[in-house]
Amino acid sequence: MAGPPPGSEFDLIARHFAPLARGEAGAFGLMDDAAVLAVPEGRALVVTTDTMVAGVHFLDGMPAEAVGARLLRVNLSDLASMGAVPAAYTVSLSFPRILATEERDRWAAGFARGLAADQDLFGLTLVGGDTVSAPGPVSLTLTALGWIEPGRALRRSGARAGDRVYVSGTIGDAVLGLEAERGGLGRLAPEHRAELVERFRRPTPRLQTGRRLVGVAHAAVDVSDGLIADLGHICSASGLTAGVVVPEVPLSDAARAALAADPALLGTVLTGGDDYELVFTTPPAAGDAVAAVAAETGVPLTAIGTVTEPAQGERGRVRVIGADGRDLDLAAEGYRHF
Amino acid sequence: MAGPPPGSEFDLIARHFAPLARGEAGAFGLMDDAAVLAVPEGRALVVTTDTMVAGVHFLDGMPAEAVGARLLRVNLSDLASMGAVPAAYTVSLSFPRILATEERDRWAAGFARGLAADQDLFGLTLVGGDTVSAPGPVSLTLTALGWIEPGRALRRSGARAGDRVYVSGTIGDAVLGLEAERGGLGRLAPEHRAELVERFRRPTPRLQTGRRLVGVAHAAVDVSDGLIADLGHICSASGLTAGVVVPEVPLSDAARAALAADPALLGTVLTGGDDYELVFTTPPAAGDAVAAVAAETGVPLTAIGTVTEPAQGERGRVRVIGADGRDLDLAAEGYRHF
Secondary structure, three states, X not given: OOOOOOOOHHHHHHHHHHHHHXXXXXXXXXXXXXXXXXXXXXXXXXXXXXXXEEOOOEOOOOOHHHHHHHHHHHHHHHHHHHOOEEEEEEEEEEEEOOOOHHHHHHHHHHHHHHHHHHHHHHXXXXXXXXXXXXXXXXXXXXXXXXXXXXXXXXXXXXOOOOOEEEEEOOOOXXXXXXXXXXXXXXXXXXXXXXXXXXXXXXXXOOHHHHHHHOOOOOEEEEOOOOHHHHHHHXXXXXXXXXXXXXXXXXXXXXXXXXXXXXXXXXXXXXXXXXXXXXXXXXXXHHHXXXXXXXXXXXXXXXXXXXXXXXXXXXXXXXXXXXXXXXXXXXXXXOOOOO | OOOOOOOOHHHHHHHHHHHHHOXXXXXXXXXXXXXXXXXXXXXXXXXXXXXXXXOOOEOOOOOHHXXXXXXXXXXXXXXXXXXXXXXXXXXXXXXXXXXXHHHHHHHHHHHHHHHHHHXXXXXXXXXXXXXXXEOOOOEEEEEEEEEEOOOOOOOHHHOOOXXXXXXXXXXXXXXXXXXXXXXXOOOOOHHHHHHHHHHHHOOOOOHHHHHHXXXXXXXXXXXXOOHHHHHHHHHHHHOOEEEEEHHHOOOOHHHHHHHHHOHHHHHHHHHOOOOOOEEEEEOHHHHHHHHHHHHHHOOOEEEEEEEEOOOOOOXXXXXXXXXXXXEEOOOOOOOOOO
16 A cells, blocks of 8 residues: 655654654554553552743744754653653644645654654653644644652642752753843853753753652652742742742853853843752751762752741742842842843 | 732633642642542553644634533543543643733633533543643644553454444534534535534544443444544554445434435545544444443444455455445545545
8 A cells, every 4th residue: 555645644643753652562553543551550640741832932943853852851840840750642743834745744853853862761652642734833732641659749739847948950051041042141152052052952851850859858849930930839839938048059050151241140040940950848857868869860959948937928939048148139139031 | 819910821720720620639730740640450541632723623713612522522532432431631722822811711711611511521530731822823732541451442453354344323424514614505404504513513422332342342443534534544454444335324314414405425424524433343243242332322333334354455445335236436426525
């Protein structure tokens, strides 16, 4: 029999996406109505979904391979913040109708390459999806599935007064990378610019860190909206308030260089999103356990503040504390927010 | 604290979507990074995803409530064709950026009402999602999750030579309904037009039928691409060929009336998609078991043909056999295909 017409949904699936499903027999080569996945004994299912649209969530010219990697990693970061082990994902792709067949094919090929490299790296498999052609920009929705022991997921609501606040890796690189990709940060050295752009394009989901924090952390969230906002989510859900000590916030050399060149970027660094690091709280006595997780995973974990009982009307609020011990008002003090 | 800004993602989720997640504690009110679902003992997970775009998969003016119902039902139909029991779903919504806040809110409210009514009817719960604002039309992606006994899912590839082909319900109503919604079929009685439009807007996923066919049917698929194409998928996957006897294909009174007024619609009826009935094959001796499933569920199951070993080059082909026993060539004989 002849194959499906080039550029058709069946053709794209057969050539670019079915190979990504080879590792899971229950994906049926993406040729059946649904996939069937074995559940590891005694595990609960963890589910998360994210949509990204060209020109909204990533720049129009971003290479398709990087878009695939970023879409997968952003979803994996949500699994990481729950402490889950990734297993499988589905992806839906909406192509601009005006895209020529060859362009569509090239884009799908690049996107699939990005997914392929990362699913090997993070240990999960494509098990389903959909491909449509529609007006508007490229639009992508990914649903990631993972497993966790019942009742053990890290939640936003588990923080307790007196907990220490930790963050993994470094903060602010992604938002600075986006600014660099847009042509900003002109005074930065090329290697620093490249590092920051890479951190935006290819965030590292902290899966092993999240996994090992199960039973250690009281609460966790990934930094997608920005360090202050996401820690605020923990505080709101837990009915608490928090203080972050600015000089303790871990920064990369590239971010330090950007801040040295333009100190007004501090607001950007603390409130910009897309780092996909983990912010979590632990009881004060858990310092050694946290240090052990950092040593085992090779991902630095840094204490940046504490969680406390809120005063009247302060629930969910995050105070930003400067080097002199006084509160900074990021909005009032002229820090920039992209 | 003040609530989230009206029309923002957080506002839409809190007011319209979080109430749909109340039935599942592990959805955490849609306020955490991911949902955690308990797995019934000894079950495998079934996953399927579909995307629908306004103006492409449904008419632009279709009420949001009907869009919600249709999106959910189309995905449930994929679970039905595997024999799975639905459990949960995630939904991602992309709104046109140009939509005013009040219009967005009204659309989201209607869409959520459509989902709410159907998730009660079909026994599943919203557990996650995403809401974005982007150029282009309304675009929706739903991922449905269900459970099945390991190794028992109905597959496309299980048909055997000699099997009978059955179809549930009636065929062709949805494509005629779409045509009526577009202003066609002008000679049809209003009640027939209304019935057909309803069949397009609100297809009935044959969940109970699919469930009871586990262990009875060799192969199954839902009619999304059209009766002939979808039976062709079973034949391709199973390495067989099939013949469908046209006078045996079950039709509604409304479809019969449409065909009486315009016999050239036969091609439309047999090849139009979107019926979301089940086509399945069973061993010839299973007639009583099939009749029992029909009796238990109240959904008619009609034998429409047989599956056989293919001649050279005929694998995957579906012959369409007329009242006189001769093959019809739908393309050559002037039947219309929308």
